[in-house]
Amino acid sequence: MSCCQPEELEMLSLVKTAQVYQRGQVIFQENGRPMGLYCIHSGKIKVMKVGGDGKEQIIRLAREGDLLGYRGLLAGNSHSASAVALEESVVCCIPRAEFFRLIEQNVRFATSLMQLLSRALGDAEERMLHLAYKPVRERLAEALLLLARTYQQQNQEPVSIPISRDDLASLVGTAKETTSRFVSEFRDEGVLQARGSLITILNPARLAEISTRYD
Structure with missing residues (x-):
């Protein structure tokens, strides 16, 4: 959130919620409705999907400072994966209404988010290639x-x-x-x-x- 103005950070601190998750607890569920943007304050999170055979596939690891849940928010559909705590973690959530308001008002934030999406797509493509060969x-x-x-x-x-x-x-x-x-x-x-x-x-x-x- 370094691209946010002081008044925007103050607004976010007022509307965000913070929750402690123990190891194995779900932050958000695959196919669930996105409630907001998640930011990891502390801890480690696995982002995973369950295949048709019922097997779990971890597609990403996240740690302090990482953002989660933005893909479903921006696409306007359900979460494409689940996020589960690997250890005791504190995760903050910015409500979806405030998330979209921030995108509309802050070009730097919107640009940073697009760059984040681009890197995530590149990482996913590289991972698929590695799994294949x-x-x-x-x-x-x-x-x-x-x-x-x-x-x-x-x-x-x-x-x-x-x-x-x-x-x-x-x-x-x-x-x-x-x-x-x-x-x-x-x-x-x-x-x-x-x-x-x-x-x-x-x-x-x-x-x-x-x-x-x-x-």
Whole structure:
């Protein structure tokens, strides 16, 4: 919201609501009606869809400062995916009426939103391409690097990631058993440590090398 004027920020602070979500709680549901623009104040969120086979596919990870729900708002239809808390999170919601008023009154905000949509589309296209031609091992390395960027705090090294094997498999786009097998391989190679649902990245450079093998 850095493109907003002080009076606009003051107005938003008056109309926004904030809610605490525990791990596993739904912020908004796929096919649900958009109620407003969501901004993550703290925590980590997964944006996911459920396929016809009932399997979950994580299409995006979001963290502090990220916006959610804008696609359904702008398109005037239902949410195309669900947002679920990966950990305790505080999420603010700006009502849809105030969201559209802001777009009409603030050209910089509208332009920033279009740029955000453009980047999201580019990321989605790249992800579809990778799912189509990258082997699972390379996709897992890429997913672990994405998780490291999402969870890394300033100057934190190494990065520890609390994520279930189910969520990791949904992010990679493969079966849980396959994901667990490759996690074990990476552990044996000294690339990471895995203790229950906690993964610690020990050699990000090696993961980057594996993830870009087919680029």
